[in-house]
Amino acid sequence: xxxxxxAVSSLSWALIVGGAAYMLRQTRSQTRSHTQYxxxxxxxxxxxxxxxxxxxxxxxxxxxxxxxxxxTEEPGRTGDRTGDRTGDRTGRTLLLCxxxxxxxxxxxxxxxxxxxxxxxLPIVLAAAIFCSLNGFLQGHHLLHCAQFEHSWLRDARLAAxxxxxxxxxxxxxxxDHILRGLRRPGETVYRIPYGGMFEFVSGANxxxxxxxxxxxxxxxxxxxxxxxxxxxxxxxGPRAYQHHRDYQQRFEDYPRSRRAxxxxxx
Numbered sequence: 001x002x003x004x005x006x007a008v009s010s011l012s013w014a015l016i017v018g019g020a021a022y023m024l025r026q027t028r029s030q031t032r033s034h035t036q037y038x039x040x041x042x043x044x045x046x047x048x049x050x051x052x053x054x055x056x057x058x059x060x061x062x063x064x065x066x067x068x069x070x071x072t073e074e075p076g077r078t079g080d081r082t083g084d085r086t087g088d089r090t091g092r093t094l095l096l097c098x099x100x101x102x103x104x105x106x107x108x109x110x111x112x113x114x115x116x117x118x119x120x121l122p123i124v125l126a127a128a129i130f131c132s133l134n135g136f137l138q139g140h141h142l143l144h145c146a147q148f149e150h151s152w153l154r155d156a157r158l159a160a161x162x163x164x165x166x167x168x169x170x171x172x173x174x175x176d177h178i179l180r181g182l183r184r185p186g187e188t189v190y191r192i193p194y195g196g197m198f199e200f201v202s203g204a205n206x207x208x209x210x211x212x213x214x215x216x217x218x219x220x221x222x223x224x225x226x227x228x229x230x231x232x233x234x235x236x237g238p239r240a241y242q243h244h245r246d247y248q249q250r251f252e253d254y255p256r257s258r259r260a261x262x263x264x265x266x
Contacts (some may be wrong), residue, residue: 001071003145008224011137015227018233023094026238044120053119056181057127062103064132065096065139072143089186091148091158095220098165099138102212103131104168110176134228143223160221171197175205192251199255202247203240207261210236213235237261 048056152158174196182191197204210233217229240261247254259266 019231023234047118050116053255061131100204164215172208202244
C-alpha cells in the first residue's frame with residue numbers, strides 16, 4: 001500500500017485541533033458541573049454492560065493495525081518506498097507492536113476484569129470510531145510512511161521512549177488493579193485509593209496512560225504519534241482533575257498532599 005500523506009497529515013492535525021477543543025470544552029463544563037462521562041453519566045437509555053462496552057470500543061485499535069500488519073508485504077517485494085532501507089521494517093514493526101500491546105491489554109484483559117457501570121451506547125460508538133481512525137492512522141503511518149535508518153534501533157530517543165512506555169503501562173495496570181480492589185462484586189460505592197502512584201496523584205491510571213503515549217511519541221518521533229499523545233493529555237488530563245475535585249468533595253479526610261495528575265506539580 002502506498003503512503004497516504006494527505007490522510008496522515010489531516011488525521012494528525014484533526015487529533016491536535018480536536019484535542020485542544022475537547023480540553024477547552026471540558027474545562028468550561030467543569031466550571032459549571034461535572035463533565036458527562038464515566039461515573040458522572042447516568043446509566044439511562046440504551047447502555048452496554050461495562051465489559052462489553054470496553055471491549056467494543058477498544059478492540060478496533062488492536063484489530064486494524066494487526067490487519068494492516070498482516071497485509072503489508074515484506075520490504076523489497078513491492079515498489080513501496082519503505083522497502084529500501086535495512087532494518088526499516090524491524091523498527092516500524094516494533095513500534096506498531098508497542099501500540100498494539102496497549103490495546104490488546106485494554107480489549108482482552110482490562111475489559112473483562114472491569115467492574116464499572118454500564119456505558120451509554122453513544123459513548124461506546126464514539127470511542128469505537130475514534131479507536132478505528134487512530135488505529136488506522138498509527139498503523140498506516142508506521143507501516144507505509146515512516147522511514148527508519150538501521151541505526152534508529154540504537155537511538156537514545158527509541159530507548160527512552162520505550163522505557164517511558166513500559167513504566168507508564170506498569171503504572172496504568174497497577175493503578176487499575178488498585179481501583180478494582182476498592183469494590184466487591186456488585187458494589188457501587190466509592191472509596192479512597194491508596195498505594196502505588198495514588199500516593200502522589202488522584203488520577204494515577206490516567207498518569208500512567210499519559211506516560212505511555214508520550215513515550216510512544218518519543219520513540220516514534222513522528223507527527224501522528226505526537227498528535228495522539230497530545231490528544232491523550234487533552235482528553236484524560238481534565239478527567240484526572242475532575243476525579244481529584246470529586247474525591248476532595250466526597251471525602252473530608254482525602255490526602256491534601258495529592259495532586260490531580262502530575263506528581264508534585266498539578
